[in-house]
Amino acid sequence: MYLLGFDLGSSSVKASLVDARTGVCVATDFYPRPEMQIKSLKAGWAEQDPHSWWLNLKAVTKSVVAQAAVQPQEIGAIGISYQMHGLVLVDESLQVLRDSIIWCDSRAVPYGEKALKELGEEKCLSHLLNSPGNFTLSKLAWVKENEPELYKKVRYFMLPGDYIAMRMTGKVCTTASGLSEGIAWDFQQEAPAGFLLDYFGFDAALIPELVPTFGMQGGITAAVAEELGLAEGTPVTYRAGDQPNNALSLNVLHPGEVAATAGTSGVVYGVNADSNYDPQSRVNSFAHVNHLPGAKRIGVLLCINGTAILNTWIKNNVAPEGVSYADMNQLAAAVPVGSEGLTILPFGNGAERVLGNAEPGCSVHGINFLRHGKAHLIRAAHEGIAFSFKYGMDIMNQMGIETTTIRAGHANLFLSPIFRQTLANITGATIELYNTDGSVGAARGAGIGAGIYKDAAEAFATLTKVAVVRPEPSEVEATKEAYHRFAVRCASLR
Numbered sequence: 001m002y003l004l005g006f007d008l009g010s011s012s013v014k015a016s017l018v019d020a021r022t023g024v025c026v027a028t029d030f031y032p033r034p035e036m037q038i039k040s041l042k043a044g045w046a047e048q049d050p051h052s053w054w055l056n057l058k059a060v061t062k063s064v065v066a067q068a069a070v071q072p073q074e075i076g077a078i079g080i081s082y083q084m085h086g087l088v089l090v091d092e093s094l095q096v097l098r099d100s101i102i103w104c105d106s107r108a109v110p111y112g113e114k115a116l117k118e119l120g121e122e123k124c125l126s127h128l129l130n131s132p133g134n135f136t137l138s139k140l141a142w143v144k145e146n147e148p149e150l151y152k153k154v155r156y157f158m159l160p161g162d163y164i165a166m167r168m169t170g171k172v173c174t175t176a177s178g179l180s181e182g183i184a185w186d187f188q189q190e191a192p193a194g195f196l197l198d199y200f201g202f203d204a205a206l207i208p209e210l211v212p213t214f215g216m217q218g219g220i221t222a223a224v225a226e227e228l229g230l231a232e233g234t235p236v237t238y239r240a241g242d243q244p245n246n247a248l249s250l251n252v253l254h255p256g257e258v259a260a261t262a263g264t265s266g267v268v269y270g271v272n273a274d275s276n277y278d279p280q281s282r283v284n285s286f287a288h289v290n291h292l293p294g295a296k297r298i299g300v301l302l303c304i305n306g307t308a309i310l311n312t313w314i315k316n317n318v319a320p321e322g323v324s325y326a327d328m329n330q331l332a333a334a335v336p337v338g339s340e341g342l343t344i345l346p347f348g349n350g351a352e353r354v355l356g357n358a359e360p361g362c363s364v365h366g367i368n369f370l371r372h373g374k375a376h377l378i379r380a381a382h383e384g385i386a387f388s389f390k391y392g393m394d395i396m397n398q399m400g401i402e403t404t405t406i407r408a409g410h411a412n413l414f415l416s417p418i419f420r421q422t423l424a425n426i427t428g429a430t431i432e433l434y435n436t437d438g439s440v441g442a443a444r445g446a447g448i449g450a451g452i453y454k455d456a457a458e459a460f461a462t463l464t465k466v467a468v469v470r471p472e473p474s475e476v477e478a479t480k481e482a483y484h485r486f487a488v489r490c491a492s493l494r
Contacts, residue, residue: 001076001452002026002068004230005443006057007242008082008160010048010102011035013056015064016439020076020452023462025440027067031056039099044106047099050088050163057164061228072231077238078168078220079446081438082161084181084241087139090163092155094172098147100160101139108138112183115141115199121279127186128193129277129285129298136182137193141200156208161239168228169218169236172208179207180287181241187275190293213289214238214449237449240289242438243269244299248289249441250407250434251460253297258406258429262413265349266307266385268393270401272298282354283395289445290456300401302392305349306362307385308413313348313362314381318374325415332379332418337425337475338482341366342376344384345489354392360493366485379418383479386422387486393427406431410466424471425479431469 001021007014014030036056039047065072085103090096101107112132116124124131132138136159144151158166159182162174179185179192184207186193192207211217217236225232240248247259247269255273260266273296277285288299311325319328347355348362364377393403406423410433413419424431444459453459 002070002074003077003079003443003447003452004061004064004075005079005439005441005446006081006164007245007438007442008053008057008080008164009242010038010083010104013053013060014437014439015057015060016437016443017064017068017070017075018440018443020447023444027064028439029060029063029067031059031063038102046102046105048102050096050100050160053160053164054167058228061230065229072225072229072234075230075234076452077446077450078234078236079238079442079444079449080161080164080236081240081242081245081442082159082164084159084243085135086160087136087143088158088160088163089143089154090156090158090166091153094155094166097150097153098143101142105139106134108142109134111141112138115196119195119199123195125277125279125281127188128183128196129187129275130183131281132183132196133281137184137196137200137202140202144201154206157206158208159241161241162208165217165236165239168220168224170221171218173211173217174208175211175213175239177213177240177244177287177289177291185287187287213240214445216449235450236446238442238445240442240445241286243267243301244286244289245438245441245445247271247299248445249436249438250409251456251463252407253288253290253456255297256402256404258401258403260389260406260408262307262385262408262419264307264309266304266389266413268302268389268396268406270300270396270403272300272399272401274298274400276399278395278399280356282356283392283399300396300399302396303353304346304385304388304392305352306346307388309349310344310346310362310381310385311413311416314378318377320374328378329416329418331375332382335375335379337478339376339380339383340371341368342372342380343482343485343489344377344380345486345493346381346384346388347493354388354395355490355493358493363489365489382413382416382419383422383482384486385413386419386426387483389423390426390483391487391490403427403429405429408433409437410435411437420469421472421475422479424469425476426483428471432465433467433469434463435466436463
């Protein structure tokens with residue numbers, strides 16, 4: 001039996017077929033090539049056509065089924081991971097009313113800020129664990145005010161993953177975890193946030209039916225089965241936002257466990273057992289995939305915008321022409337820990353929530369023209385990215401998440417020996433690296449939701465480490481000195 005997992009990102013739709021018995025990914029692919037279009041009709045806006053997601057999902061489904069040469073009837077369940085915080089609107093006939101306002105669109109910021117001020121920080125943070133901010137419900141408030149005639153036609157608002165599941169099954173539903181991503185979940189009531197819906201003037205009937213994150217969420221319709229090349233009735237049994245799902249893919253489910261990614265932006269996601277929150281909203285808290293009213297599992301998410309994008313910028317603009325990322329790592333390895341006093345703050349990719357939404361830009365400090373060269377800049381960039389993780393993780397520690405182990409995919413900046421060693425040295429944590437990704441995690445999640453696995457322990461029994469990085473005692477003191485310079489510079493930005 002096989003499990004099919006999808007990961008709907010803003011650049012592509014990835015799919016993986018996983019052998020349920022062995023845990024081996026037998027086929028994987030992504031569409032489109034090049035990246036999906038993001039429409040920006042005005043500065044700060046970001047929209048995508050949900051139908052384009054469907055067309056790319058259709059193409060990638062046919063690709064992985066053909067690669068693996070499996071029969072549609074052999075696929076036992078489907079799981080969906082998706083870009084968080086987006087807004088999809090449909091009418092009574094379940095037709096999309098407008099392009100989706102996606103996660104990186106900032107037009108709703110004033111609506112979230114006004115709600116926080118008028119409802120009160122204590123009310124919002126104690127119930128929502130976050131400011132209403134620039135999340136899904138605030139995006140809907142923008143539509144209500146700015147597109148009133150369209151808003152009158154809205155029957156349901158959904159997250160991107162809800163839309164994909166609806167297209168597959170014909171059933172409109174969502175999850176508590178998903179509503180919490182949209183800042184529409186009341187953690188004190190363990191129900192949709194009625195007080196915020198009332199504030200914005202939204203009818204609660206706009207919320208789709210609630211279903212469990214793991215479990216039967218509908219079966220593939222006959223028409224869709226023919227369109228995708230799957231079997232009618234194949235169950236959709238799991239869905240989650242991309243960061244909670246990344247944590248699941250790394251078997252991060254219990255209090256104190258931490259997952260990390262370091263792509264264009266970097267994310268640290270830790271699990272808490274208490275409904276704690278950061279009073280300054282520098283990190284966000286959501287219902288994790290295994291959150292239940294009687295067994296709280298709160299996912300605390302730290303996002304740093306300027307991570308691997310800095311490394312790419314260094315490669316394109318600083319490193320010797322034609323060098324690879326592996327070559328850059330070798331150049332940087334010749335420079336001592338701390339980059340001989342050179343410090344880079346990687347905050348050059350938009351407003352950084354960890355800095356209170358300041359947008360200081362990337363900055364380089366301490367250049368000595370007689371000492372520093374390209375290799376120093378490469379190393380300082382990798383160290384600065386690791387230090388930005390540490391800076392944010394200190395906030396998570398204050399919320400009760402003590403980090404002893406960090407799990408991550410063996411990809412992106414975690415391929416850099418300097419980055420991962422610096423992160424281990426400065427946090428004191430052991431870093432475990434795995435060959436997995438979001439689409440594989442969604443497939444395993446589907447296996448849990450369908451009862452093919454009796455529990456998560458069985459689902460992840462075949463997940464194996466490919467590398468382990470521990471703090472290097474001989475480097476810890478120099479790393480701490482370099483981090484102190486970094487933290488002093490960060491403090492001056494706020």
